[in-house]
Amino acid sequence: DAKTTQPNSMESNEEEPVHLPCNHSTISGTDYIHWYRQLPSQGPEYVIHGLTSNVNNRMASLAIAEDRKSSTLILHRATLRDAAVYYCILSRVNQGGKLIFGQGTELSVKP
Amino acid sequence: DAGVTQSPTHLIKTRGQHVTLRCSPISGHKSVSWYQQVLGQGPQFIFQYYEKEERGRGNFPDRFSARQFPNYSSELNVNALLLGDSALYLCASSLGTGGIQYFGAGTRLSVL
Numbered sequence: 001d002a003k004t005t006q007p008n009s010m011e012s013n014e015e016e017p018v019h020l021p022c023n024h025s026t027i028s029g030t031d032y033i034h035w036y037r038q039l040p041s042q043g044p045e046y047v048i049h050g051l052t053s054n055v056n057n058r059m060a061s062l063a064i065a066e067d068r069k070s071s072t073l074i075l076h077r078a079t080l081r082d083a084a085v086y087y088c089i090l091s092r093v094n095q096g097g098k099l100i101f102g103q104g105t106e107l108s109v110k111p
Numbered sequence: 112d113a114g115v116t117q118s119p120t121h122l123i124k125t126r127g128q129h130v131t132l133r134c135s136p137i138s139g140h141k142s143v144s145w146y147q148q149v150l151g152q153g154p155q156f157i158f159q160y161y162e163k164e165e166r167g168r169g170n171f172p173d174r175f176s177a178r179q180f181p182n183y184s185s186e187l188n189v190n191a192l193l194l195g196d197s198a199l200y201l202c203a204s205s206l207g208t209g210g211i212q213y214f215g216a217g218t219r220l221s222v223l
Contacts, residue, residue, distance in 0.1 A: 042216055043115075043201050043203075043215050043217050044154065044201070044203075044214045045214065046211045046212065046213065085153075097205070097208055097209030097210060098144065098156045098159055098167050098169075099144075099146075099154075099156060101146075101153030101154045101155070102153055103152065
């Protein structure tokens with residue numbers, strides 16, 4: 001299983017943008033990059049995913065490096081409710097899309 | 112619309128006992144996956160079922176088993192419980208075997 005590397009923790013101020021990095025140097029051509037987050041006492045929640053091109057949705061943006069060895073999740077304006085553990089995951093199509101979670105990045109947001 | 116529902120929410124068992132956890136997927140979803148999350152760690156994949164067949168299995172002992180029913184709900188069974196089985200057990204559903212997975216709130220299992 002391809003692995004991802006994320007910082008253990010990050011801090012942000014409320015209403016400021018947050019850039020959460022992820023390294024995945026062993027990514028293969030069929031791996032999708034997924035981001036999930038887990039708020040305290042809840043199950044993980046899907047945030048965004050992409051293959052090669054940058055992606056935007058109502059929650060966040062995903063910037064994927066040209067060589068696909070790294071990606072960045074961008075929260076445009078952090079709120080207190082965005083405080084969570086963010087997981088960057090590689091999901092391989094021929095493995096049925098199983099999610100291999102790492103340790104994730106714990107994001108704290110200061111008012 | 113109802114999300115993924117899991118029952119029970121909390122459970123206390125003693126070593127050596129057996130436990131059954133239940134999961135109802137989102138309506139229309141045919142795939143269910145199970146994950147174990149030990150405190151302070153990310154979730155670990157246990158099983159994936161699609162159309163009542165096992166499609167993937169993680170690195171867990173044979174004490175762990177699961178099945179999926181015709182209505183796509185699922186059960187996770189764990190036999191001969193060990194203290195180390197204490198964890199949050201998460202169920203996720205998806206339309207097919209890939210794609211976005213939607214998680215339930217989990218069942219917190221404590222083994223004493």
